[in-house]
């Protein structure tokens with residue numbers, strides 16, 4: 001181990017062990033995920049609820065302490081950022097960028113083309129193919145241009161493949177056709193040539209029908225010279241629906257062989273689909289976080305691991321399943337859960 005790594009880690013581990021600084025009144029900064037992620041050249045991130053970021057000091061403090069990357073959960077989606085045909089609203093996205101820059105965090109942009117959270121003016125409008133292409137071009141040019149140089153990676157196209165591996169029916173695929181994807185990546189690259197451009201989807205983490213379709217999609221894009229840099233594996237999973245780590249590793253490897261990076265973009269681990277006591281479920285959840293952290297650390301080229309939120313206080317899962325859950329790394333009181341310690345343990349590893 002290199003000497004400077006040893007020094008940094010020694011300091012971190014002292015803080016980990018709970019030094020209180022009683023004698024001099026100095027309160028040490030506790031060890032945090034981002035310290036170890038930085039040493040491993042890994043981005044460790046979380047989706048941000050910008051309202052909580054504005055209003056809840058503990059939310060803001062925990063986020064900036066623990067993570068070196070953020071992604072807006074909702075505020076860069078069409079319905080928020082482009083609410084009327086000639087109106088863009090960048091205020092909430094701008095606030096997140098300012099927060100990230102003040103705290104030396106990178107930003108992922110989410111998302112430029114999706115079939116959900118579209119404004120009514122778009123979904124109820126009647127457009128020809130050329131008109132919709134023009135609208136999409138203007139949107140990408142304006143949004144990516146606004147954030148030029150400030151976003152490390154964009155989820156350019158989100159969830160374009162259906163669960164059966166075919167192209168998902170959406171306003172984009174129906175009116176424009178499947179080449180809306182190529183257009184979107186080309187226009188994003190023109191608007192910010194420095195941004196990494198990702199295709200992002202769920203359910204394609206391990207080998208299977210959907211990941212095969214995603215693989216073929218991005219391979220075709222590479223073959224056609226479309227500027228794509230990576231694939232986002234969302235990783236919305238549960239303790240009752242665990243992934244096979246070897247299968248996820250093999251999928252990441254074949255994506256890497258195309259010259260693309262992988263980001264785990266939206267990880268959360270439901271406990272409602274498991275069994276046992278709450279403690280047993282949280283232990284099983286920690287096992288899943290540990291497994292996936294290992295996969296990302298060991299499978300080239302997994303360069304970022306983000307969770308979709310970080311405190312169980314703010315998570316999309318209960319609103320979606322209509323059942324209580326606790327899918328993230330911190331509980332509702334911002335106390336680190338077993339899942340946090342499992343992830344931290346793997347980041348610290350055998351330095």
Ligand code: G3I
Nearest residue numbers: 073074110111116117158202234236266308315316319320
């Ligand atoms: O903005 C309205 C607000 O005005 C209203 O008062 C409130 C009442 O329910 O609803 C608000 O809209 C909600 C929106 O989030 C913003 O909070 C929607 O109802 C709600 O459906 C929407 O859910 C988001 C979901 O995407 C939409 O499909 C989740 O917060 C967000 O976590 C989720 O994120 C997606 C990723 O973008 C893509 N991958 C899957 C992931 C989980 O679905």
